[in-house]
Amino acid sequence: IKRLYNYILHRRLHAEGVQRALTAPDKASQDSKPAMFAALALAELDKVRRRQIERVCPLDYLSVDTIRRCLQDCQLGAYAEQQWIWEQMERYDAMLMTCITKRDDALSKYDWSITVKPDLDDRDSLLAESQQRTITDLCNAIVNMDEAITALSQASRRHYKFLQPYADGDGLHLLPVDNWLMCRDGYRGPWGYNPNAQFSRYRGEPLPVPLEDLILRLHPRPIDMPAQMLVLNRSTTLAQWDVFLERLGTPPAFFVLPPDCSEELRQEYIKMSAMCYSAATGVIDHDSDIKSIPISQTSVDLFDRRYKVATEE
Structure with missing residues (x-):
């Protein structure tokens, strides 16, 4: 919303022009749509080149060494492997998936609104109310506004989330950009494009669309960062517990x-x-x-207590 507001404020987009763009989907009338709404969807580009990432299940090789390597890559701005691990982890870890589902469900119950800053003088108040009507009209025209806000909440878990303003025959959209398609040249360096979702790549290609036309939400403390270690602790404890029971569950x-x-x-x-x-x-x-040979029951209790600690954390 803030990026849309700045765009309208600085480029003087008028409500009349916005309405023309919304009511005329044919190509000849697309000149009136906001310039940041591109006709090129990043999510659809280079899909064939990055198919290899779909054949990799990082949970199969998730270990402390893997997490350490991914954290080192993130320091350089290479996010692809870490983001792919988080994507799979959120889908397959029952506890984390439950937490995310509850957060998204709660967020979906809220409505959005454009508000005017209080305590403005008469002149600025009139200008702000005009801007409010214009931006509200524009946001009402975005087909997937509620889904886009929910997608932006992903940044709380994964450090960042990009949305791309996109226009087609169905109207205006804010399309989520997969996090593993973005990289950064350094910890706080410029953003780049990683079309192959190549692991350990931190120097990307120039984006096919202007970076300033994308909406970015950046979160400094992503939830998945400590969560992945807790998920690993619980899964490792269960795996070791299963091996213990397989070998010693029946007394030798x-x-x-x-x-x-x-x-x-x-x-x-x-x-x-x-x-x-x-x-x-x-x-x-x-x-x-x-x-x-009798097996002490305290050995099983140790696994049980370790698993409960990891679950509670």
Whole structure:
């Protein structure tokens, strides 16, 4: 909204011209639409070149080393891999997905409005009210205004979000730009375009549309930054817990063979022990014995407490 306001204020876009653009979708009348509403959608460019990112599931190799490498890349302005990890993490981690869904649902219940700054003198008040009507008309004409505001909220989780003003035969739109298509030459350097979503790339190409015509929301403390470590802690704890239960959930048992056991009988014992381990039944020689090793229940409790701590955090 602020970017739209500045555009209208500085370029003197009149309400009459906006209305002409909204009521005449044919190409000949598109000259009256705001110049920042381009006819070129970034989301549709180079889709074939970046198809390789869709074949990568970062959750398969997510580790402390991966997170450390991604954080180092982000310091340079290479965001593609980190943003792709967050995209997949938000979709597949049940707890994080629930939190995001609740936030988006709450945000969707609010309506937007253009307000006039209070305590203006008469001259500025009249000008502000005229600007308010113009901007309200323009925002009402944006087809996906509510969805665009919800998309901007993604910056709270992922550090930034770009929207592209776009115009087609259906009207005016604010299209979300995938975060992995943007990079930055340095921690606070200029923004660039990463059409291939190439990992570790921080020096991008010039944007096909002017950068000043994009709407950017930047958040200095993204939620997904600490969340990814907590997600890793919980998933790692569960994986290690599963391995522990698989190996030691059934108490180990060792068969004591009778004296002077032949190799043939020894193989029969090995076969029988495998059957017993799989909850089958069988018989053993009268002279043989079975030694079981009890497993302390405190080991399982340690995993349970670790998982609860990670979940609460």
